[in-house]
Amino acid sequence: MAKINKKELVDFFLMESAEHFEAIQNGLLVLERDPGNWSVIDELFRSAHTIKGSAAMVGFKNVAHIAHSLEDTLDQLRKGNIAPEEKLVTFLLDFVEKFNGLINKNKRDLNEQETEDFDKILEENITSEQKQQESTEQSDESSAGKEGSETPEQTELAEEKTQRVESATRKAILENADEKYNKTLDTSYSDEFIRIRLERLDNLLNLVGELITNKNRQTDRVHALKNLGVDLEYTKNRLMNIIKEFEEKYAYSMENLREMPAEDSTFADFSETEFDRYDDFNIFSRRLAEIGNDIVTIINDILTNFTYFTEETDYIGKITDSLQRNLTDIRMVPVDRLFNIALRTVRTASISENKLVNINLSGESIELDKSLIDALNEVIIHIIRNAVSHGIEDRKTRKKYGKNEEGIINLSASRESNIIVFEISDDGEGIDPAKLKDKAVELGILARYDADNMRADKVMDLIFHPGFSTKAGAGDVSGRGVGLDVVKKKIESLGGSIYVNSEKGKGTTFILNVPITLLIADYLVLRENKQLFSIPIIGVHETFEIHPDEIRKIGNHFFYEVRGDIYEIHDLGTLIKQTSQASFKEGNIGILVDGPRKSYVLTVDELIGRETAVTKKMGRFLSGLSYFAGANIGPQGEVRFIIDTIKLMETKSGTITYKRDTGSEKKTKGINYISNSILVVDDSISVRKYLKKLLSDEYYVDEAVDGVDALRKLETKRYDLVITDLEMPSMNGYELIEHIRTIKGDNLTHIFVLTSRATEKHRMKAMELGANEFIIKPIREQSIMNKVKGVMIERANV
Numbered sequence: 009m010a011k012i013n014k015k016e017l018v019d020f021f022l023m024e025s026a027e028h029f030e031a032i033q034n035g036l037l038v039l040e041r042d043p044g045n046w047s048v049i050d051e052l053f054r055s056a057h058t059i060k061g062s063a064a065m066v067g068f069k070n071v072a073h074i075a076h077s078l079e080d081t082l083d084q085l086r087k088g089n090i091a092p093e094e095k096l097v098t099f100l101l102d103f104v105e106k107f108n109g110l111i112n113k114n115k116r117d118l119n120e121q122e123t124e125d126f127d128k129i130l131e132e133n134i135t136s137e138q139k140q141q142e143s144t145e146q147s148d149e150s151s152a153g154k155e156g157s158e159t160p161e162q163t164e165l166a167e168e169k170t171q172r173v174e175s176a177t178r179k180a181i182l183e184n185a186d187e188k189y190n191k192t193l194d195t196s197y198s199d200e201f202i203r204i205r206l207e208r209l210d211n212l213l214n215l216v217g218e219l220i221t222n223k224n225r226q227t228d229r230v231h232a233l234k235n236l237g238v239d240l241e242y243t244k245n246r247l248m249n250i251i252k253e254f255e256e257k258y259a260y261s262m263e264n265l266r267e268m269p270a271e272d273s274t275f276a277d278f279s280e281t282e283f284d285r286y287d288d289f290n291i292f293s294r295r296l297a298e299i300g301n302d303i304v305t306i307i308n309d310i311l312t313n314f315t316y317f318t319e320e321t322d323y324i325g326k327i328t329d330s331l332q333r334n335l336t337d338i339r340m341v342p343v344d345r346l347f348n349i350a351l352r353t354v355r356t357a358s359i360s361e362n363k364l365v366n367i368n369l370s371g372e373s374i375e376l377d378k379s380l381i382d383a384l385n386e387v388i389i390h391i392i393r394n395a396v397s398h399g400i401e402d403r404k405t406r407k408k409y410g411k412n413e414e415g416i417i418n419l420s421a422s423r424e425s426n427i428i429v430f431e432i433s434d435d436g437e438g439i440d441p442a443k444l445k446d447k448a449v450e451l452g453i454l455a456r457y458d459a460d461n462m463r464a465d466k467v468m469d470l471i472f473h474p475g476f477s478t479k480a481g482a483g484d485v486s487g488r489g490v491g492l493d494v495v496k497k498k499i500e501s502l503g504g505s506i507y508v509n510s511e512k513g514k515g516t517t518f519i520l521n522v523p524i525t526l527l528i529a530d531y532l533v534l535r536e537n538k539q540l541f542s543i544p545i546i547g548v549h550e551t552f553e554i555h556p557d558e559i560r561k562i563g564n565h566f567f568y569e570v571r572g573d574i575y576e577i578h579d580l581g582t583l584i585k586q587t588s589q590a591s592f593k594e595g596n597i598g599i600l601v602d603g604p605r606k607s608y609v610l611t612v613d614e615l616i617g618r619e620t621a622v623t624k625k626m627g628r629f630l631s632g633l634s635y636f637a638g639a640n641i642g643p644q645g646e647v648r649f650i651i652d653t654i655k656l657m658e659t660k661s662g663t664i665t666y667k668r669d670t671g672s673e674k675k676t677k678g679i680n681y682i683s684n685s686i687l688v689v690d691d692s693i694s695v696r697k698y699l700k701k702l703l704s705d706e707y708y709v710d711e712a713v714d715g716v717d718a719l720r721k722l723e724t725k726r727y728d729l730v731i732t733d734l735e736m737p738s739m740n741g742y743e744l745i746e747h748i749r750t751i752k753g754d755n756l757t758h759i760f761v762l763t764s765r766a767t768e769k770h771r772m773k774a775m776e777l778g779a780n781e782f783i784i785k786p787i788r789e790q791s792i793m794n795k796v797k798g799v800m801i802e803r804a805n806v
Contacts, residue, residue, distance in 0.1 A: 215624035228643035371421035399436030595680030715739025749778035
């Protein structure tokens with residue numbers, strides 16, 4: 009017989025009971041507004057019955073006992089023995105919340121003392137409620153008796169009539185009750201559901217993450233194959249041109265050198281114009297042409313198969329992306345769960361404070377990861393309680409200031425790119441800045457001089473100081489030593505931010521920005537100071553090239569115009585403290601990204617491209633770097649930190665120094681300078697690939713197949729170093745050096761000659777034309793690395 013895993017049963021019970029407890033709480037709120045909704049009463053009874061049975065199954069006898077008592081109470085409601093009045097609903101809401109909270113906190117059965125306490129509370133309150141309602145009924149009966157006695161026949165007819173009316177009323181209610189209940193609680197079962205443990209879901213998402221990492225690696229290889237295909241095509245064309253030239257030159261030009269054997273009578277009947285005669289050289293030429301044609305055919309087959317491979321890879325990519333989106337959606341739940349909690353909190357707190365308060369909700373359909381919903385639960389409750397207790401005035405005060413006796417709280421959720429924004433506002437008395445300053449001085453947080461000269465936008469931040477409160481005493485709802493500092497820490501632990509706006513006499517608004525950090529997401533990959541980073545693509549608005557001459561300076565701040573709008577501009581390397589002073593250089597890339605209050609421009613050295621990647625959490629060791637939202641792994645195994653563009657600006661401290669990079673170089677319109685860059689010019693694919701692999705880890709390396717191709721690239725880009733071969737088709741190395749130095753007038757770019765010609769004559773010619781180094785093949789890796797490093801150091805100091 010298989011062994012039962014009790015832990016799994018308990019976990020399942022906790023998950024199932026939480027859903028039923030929430031259904032009971034929501035149902036009680038509906039019942040208070042619609043006491044005649046018998047369908048809701050039936051659902052409440054069934055939920056309590058299910059909790060009782062499930063608790064007994066997992067061995068939670070005391071939980072089952074209390075659930076049974078709750079079921080009996082709800083059965084009294086169902087039978088009409090007690091009415092769902094405000095006092096009873098308030099008690100049951102509080103009872104269910106405490107009962108559910110204790111079960112989920114302890115994750116075990118109730119002990120004897122806890123069971124006795126719950127029994128006592130339930131018995132005292134329900135018994136008291138029954139006696140009060142019985143007393144009311146007896147009073148009504150007594151009043152009715154005084155109006156006159158009735159005959160038995162009259163009494164019987166009246167009872168039958170009453171029963172017919174009640175039956176008709178109940179039938180009418182039941183006809184539309186289900187519709188009302190489903191609209192309010194959204195508990196329709198038209199769709200089929202299954203329960204899945206989050207642990208298993210996370211394991212599945214991790215597997216998809218690995219699949220995506222491998223997909224990225226495959227895409228990277230496809231890209232490499234595409235480049236190889238370009239090189240292969242170029243080689244094919246060169247081969248065909250050489251074969252064609254050779255064939256035209258030799259195939260039919262050596263008849264005068266041929267000497268046919270006299271004894272061979274095979275060709276005796278043919279003249280030279282009637283039958284071609286070939287010697288070994290001509291045969292070789294023809295065979296070379298045939299081999300060339302065979303190679304071309306093979307290359308064409310390779311390219312055709314490569315096209316099929318690319319199409320299949322794209323299809324796999326589409327399937328992977330679809331799988332990723334669907335699995336991610338499984339974890340997403342509507343924020344209406346939070347809103348239901350807020351609704352109950354407002355009701356409980358307003359009764360406790362003896363205030364009239366209503367709450368308006370909007371954005372219930374916005375979806376969040378379930379873990380975020382759970383984390384935000386206490387945050388929302390805390391702010392709502394504060395709004396009722398501290399914000400909304402009592403009825404008398406509101407009436408005095410011409411306000412409606414009923415206070416209003418607005419709770420809304422909206423999505424802005426990769427941020428969920430919660431706004432919680434009230435129309436209460438607002439926060440008095442003067443009182444905040446006085447309290448800060450009283451608590452020793454600020455000196456009087458500092459308080460009096462404090463910036464207006466900084467005053468409201470005082471409420472987030474630990475232990476800070478302007479309320480004199482503690483109540484049942486708030487003011488119990490747990491301040492808004494806890495709320496702020498919780499939001500910041502989620503990578504979010506919180507702001508408060510208040511106007512005295514008109515109300516207060518809290519704005520919570522919570523980032524959506526998906527396990528798998530799309531990122532913009534970039535390079536800054538030789539290091540790779542990622543930015544969530546959902547927070548990127550636009551990318552463009554930066555022109556330093558168009559940057560405006562106001563005080564210590566720099567601004568840049570994008571499509572008619574002005575944005576502050578910052579360098580990524582400086583903000584993450586890679587460098588102490590940054591320059592805005594020609595050729596830098598600007599990225600318009602989301603900021604805390606407004607978008608801003610972030611400059612980087614290079615954009616790599618867009619990529620879907622797995623989001624890895626930061627370890628404890630790096631948790632202090634709050635402007636990194638995590639990391640992901642590139643196709644080659646490289647780690648790329650994820651930039652949180654909002655936190656990046658929030659954590660910016662002090663004044664950051666920037667300068668426009670004019671340098672001593674000749675600025676030509678349309679030419680972009682690339683720092684730490686090398687152009688390799690060689691007609692040999694092997695040499696180009698070898699040098700690129702050797703140098704690309706530390707420097708930006710570009711390639712050209714000959715001198716003409718190099719000049720074409722130099723029309724739009726300027727490099728720190730050019731490494732060129734001497735013997736190349738179209739334009740040789742000497743001609744390239746002369747063109748760079750004499751025609752272009754560029755004496756700053758370093759030029760290395762890399763050749764197999766080892767004579768002094770070749771070296772002298774290269775140096776005379778303007779080469780800086782003459783390196784003979786084969787090269788020594790360490791030697792050329794040291795020479796390149798020396799050039800880059802020299803260029804950095806220019």
